[in-house]
Amino acid sequence: MLPIHGDASAKVTLYRDRFLLLFQRLSRDPHFSRPIFDSDISDYGSCQISPIQSLVGQTGKRWVMGLISQLEDGHFYLEDLTAAVEADLSNAIITTGFFAENTIVLAEGEMLLDGIFQVRTCGFPPLEDREKSVTMFSQIDFFGGGSLTKEETIRLVELEREAVNDMFVILSDVWLDNEETMENLEIILSGYENVHVVPSLFVFMGNFCSHPCNLSFNSYSTLRSQFGKLGKMISAHQRLKEHSRFLFIPGPDDIGPSNVLPRCPLPKYITEEFQNHIPNAVFSSNPCRIKYYTQEIVFFRQDMLYRMRRSCLMPPSTEETSDPFEHLVATITHQSHLCPLPLSVQPIIWNFDHCLHIYPTPHTIVLGDRSEQKAFQYTGITCFNPGSFSNDSTFVAYRPCSREVELSAL
Structure with a gap:
């Protein structure tokens, strides 16, 4: 079992493993x-990746792969396992996604006389099909x-x-201390109680309280009794209690040791x-992975879109899409990581960063x-956000067999 408090080498390993994962892909x-065989690379339409260390004294166009970092205030660098070089991203043509610190990019450009790498085009490492990754390993x-x-397969x-x-049936932001939320939840449970085939799984994602459960939160016994009321509400629907499973995933402001990821x-x-009412309920970590026959489904509850947009170093490209959610999906899938933000923005337990990797790519996020x-x-x-149930009364009904997403609302 890895310790929660890693040493300095664990932080180095975190970045190295992220880089090597994408580099081998x-x-x-x-x-x-x-x-x-030794031949002209241009005949194959290939682009040779140059180590950053080899850029010194070189002229002409070069492709590099590096992690965007800010080693000095206001000065951004590209780093790989060999060296770091200051990069000028101001005039770069970028692909879809949010380009922030800690993201790993492919950049095409050339070294200037002042030692700065002038980036012409910049994008994320290309994706690899799940089948190819699984076959390779x-x-x-x-x-x-x-x-x-x-x-068995x-x-x-x-x-x-x-x-x-x-x-x-997937709901996010289920505030148990909010009367309107509980009334709406009762409507949903009653509705699914009376359908011909009840849902096989209900997923409740945090936050489970309208107020952050931080040091000033003094209502733990109240929250405990509110979970008891929820259990009593569910057990009153006999068909759901007998035939459905219930999964609970904590949110960023729920009770826990800190705000780091992954959350216990x-x-x-x-x-x-x-659990006295619903003994077979599962209380999982965040993120949570489940196996549905041959499919892998990843659940992640974190307010990523707002943080990604705030951490963006340049305006996202609008050539393919202007939808921020689509930019977010492109970023996390190409990075093979659920939270490629700076550790100062979202702390991560160094020894457990691998829990946030999404490689091979799952079927559903x-x-x-x-x-x-x-x-x-x-x-x-298939990627979707069920919305905030307590704020907008929105949720999602998902059919994993056909991977059909039904965006729903009361």
């Missing part, structure tokens, strides 16, 4: 892989649930094909009364956010 991309169990035999495919009626599950003291609900299919990955 890039090395398999045909546009950036060198030909096996066929012996590695990325999910952590145990490797499956070929026969075939059986799961058959079961998934038959589960056409399975549905997940809600403490037993808070959930005990609820649920991004619980306070912003308006959205759904977006990006390179075969």
